[in-house]
Amino acid sequence: MANVNYEVQLKALAAMSNRYGADSEYVLAGGGNTSFKSTDRLWVKGSGTALATIKPEDFVVLERALLDKMWTKAYPESEAERESAVLADMMAARVEGETRRPSVETLLHNLFPQQFILHVHPAIVNGLTCSAEGEAAMARLFPEAVWVPACKPGYILAIDCKQRMDVYKAETGKDCTLLFLENHGIFFAGDSVEELDVLAAQVMNTLKSTVKRHPMIDEIEYDREKVVKIAAELSVLYGNGAAVKFTVNPEILAYDPATKSLSPDHIVYAKAKQLALTEEANIKGAFDAFEVENGYKPKIVFVKDMGMFACGMTAKEAETALVVMQDAIKVVAYAESFGGVSPMPEFLIDFIVNWEVESYRSKVSLSK
Ligand SMILES: [Zn+2]
Secondary structure (H helix, E strand, C coil): CHHHHHHHHHHHHHHHHHHHHCCCCCCCCCCCEEEEECCCEEEECECCCCHHHCCHHHCEEEEHHHHHHCCCCCCCCCHHHHHHHHHHHHHHCECCCCCCCECCCHHHHHHCCCCEEEEECCHHHHHHHCECCHHHHHHHHCCCCEEECCCCCCHHHHHHHHHHHHHHHHHHCCCCCEEEECCCEEEEEECCHHHHHHHHHHHHHHHHHHCCCCCCCCCCCCCHHHHHHHHHHHHHHHCCCCEEEEECCHHHHHCCCCCCCCCHHHHHHHCCCCEEECCCCCHHHHHHHHHHHHCCCCCEEEECCCEEEEEECCHHHHHHHHHHHHHHHHHHHHHHHHCCECCCCHHHHHHHHCCHHHHHHHHHHHCC
16 A cells, blocks of 8 residues: 555654543543544544554555545435445545455545545543533634534535635635534534644644633542442343442532433444433332333433442443443533533434444443
């Protein structure tokens, strides 16, 4: 492969990816993606690869001209047909011999003219993107950024971003470097890693000094005996030998378990709905009723005045669900500073629940 010419840049891309990927302020559960581009080619994170450990040779290589063609191609009206045609074209845009699957957000990476792209879903950023006054707050805090309303991921989102970025360029004469995606996350763009680092730090620092309060997520005391007992019961209910994790902090105790999903990642790793129990409740009855109603077992179980349990078939799966749900709870706290939380619209939640591509990512990422 013609990586040879870009060895230095790909090393810088991998190092940058590892740095942000290992920083929990930016990345959770293998989420987020990065890319580097030359005039002809795009090197983008593969679907299911983790930023924290990605190596220069791990990036999926695509022909940019073939990706560009996708903007003007007429795709089927039907959603399922369209997205499978788009996926097929994306796979066909890979350089010869490339076998890995590129990130589902590949089109967005190709959209930016800048060489280095970082796309992440930090809790503090999503405090803004998942809030009632997010768009207005963004315009005030980051006048050079572009806002993209929540919409279905995949081709429709990519086209919407393209149109908004084109308008920005026509109006300002500049290429957009910051894209805020409602109920999703953020794209940073720069022509060097240094440029990108400055931009990311500036956004994070501005948000940190703007929010009225930071979430209180230090674990607090709990009744170990009761927790162990409930964890054992949940382990049996979730499945033979399921792993169950527990944590509690002031933010969890104050959280409303009926809050709707905030972003795609929250649904992928913690499911669209969570089970809420009172301590005295018949756990088995509530657990079984939840499964009947939703078609899946709860990964997250809130017990009133006690805390939050997370279930998974492996310790990693349970831990990931716990961490991602904790992230959603942090987002709710941050969103207070921007007029309160604004969850995803119901149609989008349903769409993500059924989204094949995301479930692929969840499977691959968790199998590592
Ligand atoms: Zn994303």
